[in-house]
Amino acid sequence: MLRRQFVRENPETVRDAVERKGVTGVDVDEILEIDEEWRELKSRGDGLRHERNEVSSDIGELKQAGKEEEAQAAIERSQELKAELQRVEERADELEDELEQRLLEVPNVPHESVPTGEDESDNVERYREGFDDLRVDPADVTPHYDIGEELDILDFERGAKVSGGGFQFVKGDGAKLERALIQFFLDVHEKQDYVEVAPPIPVNSASMRGTGQLPKFAADAYRVSARQADDYDDDDLWLLPTAEVPVTNMYRDEILLDDDLPVKHQAFSPNFRREAGEHGTETRGYVRVHQFNKVELVNFVRPENSYDRLEALLGEAEEVLGRLGLPYRVLDMCTGDMGFTQAKKYDIEVWAPGDDMDDGPDVGGRWLEVSSVSNFEDFQARRAGLRYRPERHESAEYLHTLNGSGVAVPRVMVAIMEYYQNDDGTVTVPEALQSYMDGQEVIEGHEPIGESAVGAGDKE
RNA sequence: GGUGGGAUAGCGAAGUGGCCCAACGCGCCUGCCUUGAGAGCAGGUGUCCUCACGGACCCCUGGGUUCAAAUCCCAGUCCCACCGCCA
Incomplete structure (x- = not known):
């Protein structure tokens, strides 16, 4: 605000x-x-x-x-x-x-360095990493949703049966890989001085307003014990769309000490998003789903430090991709594509070679957003009453908040399943993750279960 | 879920209808004093309106009673204690 x-x-x-x-x-x-x-x-x-x-x-x-x-x-x-x-x-x-x-309902004012533009085509690419020595040719790569089915580690049909479209089961080595990724992310960020918090999953309306989800974006979030269109008050509950909500609101209506800053928290949680009207070929598979896991990074800083911190936060978020050996790029988001609450935002997009898309890189494949790193300045702090007391002033001031995904798990799974795919249809476990997988080096998949597998000729 | 206690300024804490424009202590800021620091003394320390002078508001939140509410009444939220239930 x-x-x-x-x-x-x-x-x-x-x-x-x-x-x-x-x-x-x-x-x-x-x-x-x-x-x-x-x-x-x-x-x-x-x-x-x-x-x-x-x-x-x-x-x-x-x-x-x-x-x-x-x-x-x-x-x-x-x-x-x-x-x-x-x-x-x-x-x-x-x-x-x-x-x-x-x-x-008034959006935050973009920082002067933000490029002006209407939509994603006006975002400015800052740099790419990891493209010097690619381990696959996109022409030979099977999309993750197909290979996920072949290896029987991703099951969208049964997810839809149990919960509805946009929900999925991740099975066997897939589930293990996902758990390894989460553990790996948390470990990397812990060494960057992040203190982990395990947040509550339902959050109240006051929290949703504090980070800027409400009132404008009520339709995007899942409500708890209420119909979607019902009126809500401060105490009504929602399923968190990102751990940014509980973590940023953790110190709501409090005054932090100058010595406390910067406060760096990371939180692992599932994220719930309705994603109404967002389904189509571009979002097939494990790319845009209603429930997904993510490790989120949240910073509370002194106003004068927030732009230096933004650059550092970008580095902290991209470190996990570098260590996984995944090619990616970093975008400076333009005014039209940056969102309501941000003053400045970078996106990190990982390379997924399985599907060839028009807006992907020349070598083929596509870009998948796995993290956005943002400075909100005092926009969230004012909404949420987040203040600190500078040493030489008598009154409390609003601090600055920043956040970054560190990073969205499913899309990294997609990138791994496609980029680390082998000719025989198996998937190599990135070296950085092997110690989190009991030393397992390759995912060979599982035998499918049930009569449907016989009908499809996958099982006798 | 039940019973009882509580929520007052940055923090601690008094205050049970008009002398509360909220005592006192701590912290912090400004000034005086001092070679400097400390102590001491004085003033200040939240929000809003106003160019300013000045004014209004703020005692958990929302209603109510009254000419007048931190104070009385009603509803709610959260905290603490104990009891019950429970992974």
Whole structure:
């Protein structure tokens, strides 16, 4: 959330941010009008209340002095003031609520270094890593959803049966590989001074508002014990769409000590996203699902350090891909593609050679976003009441929050299943993961189970 | 789930209708004093409106009673203790 004062004083900047981020339904002029009217009523209400306070204290004195008649007249005057005050303040409260609602829907202002652009085609590629000596030719690679089925380590049909489309079973060596990845990520980040937290999975509406999921993106999250369209209040629960929500809100409405900063937390959790209308050939398989695992990195820092920290956080997130030997690239996200809450954002995209897509690299294959690394400046901190007390100032200030995925597990699974695929249809376990797999070097798969396997000719 | 206790400024803590524009202590900031530090003394230390003067608000949240609420009433949230149930 932006400061009211900031919006008042920089309407052009705010209008510009709304437009460049492609946010609809926000009318800055209307917000300014509401603010203007509210301030007028506020000052009238203050005046009335001041008068009432004076009359009220007179009543006390008059009664003490035994001047009953005058006291009675003052009481009547006070009642008149009360009625008028109520009228003025009711309207002022309405306007303030409205103002607050509107401000929650105003996006964060992009940092000056962010490239202007409309959509993903305007993002700027900063660099690529790991493309010098590729171990596969994309022409020979089987997509992960096919090889996952052949090895019987990914099962989307049974996931859909048990929970619905977009849910899956990961089985046998696949499940083991996924667990190894999680453990590996956590270990790498622990050495980068991250303190791990295991967060609650359901989070309340106040938390969702703190990180910026609510009110604008209610339709993207799963609700607990309520219908999707039902009204919600602060205490209602949602399934976390990312561990960013519980972890960023962990210190909500608190004041941290200057010495505490920077605070670096990592959290492993499943993530739940409705992903309405996002299904199609581009998202086939383990690429865009309703439930997936992720290790999330969250930083709380002093405002003056946040951009240095953003660069360092990018390095921390990409380290896991480097150690897995997976080729990837880093994008500087443009204004139109960066999202509502971010002031600046980098995306890390891993190379998945299995499906050849138009917007993939020249060698073939496709890019898969596995991490986005963002600086929110004080946007989340203001919504969530996250403050710290600088050493030489008397009052608390909003700190800056950053986060980065470290990283989304399923898409790394996809990249491994495709990039580390062998000619015989097996998958080599990346060296960095072998110690997490009891030394296992190759995934050879499992015999499918059930009569459907016989029908498909996979089993006798 | 039950019973009881609690929530007051950055922290600790007093305050049971008008003398509370919330005592006191600690921390922090500014000034005085000092060669410097410390001690001491004075002022300050949340939010909002106002160019300013100044004013309004803030005692967990939301309602209510009253001319007047930190204080009384109702509902809720969270914390603590004990009891019950439970992996």
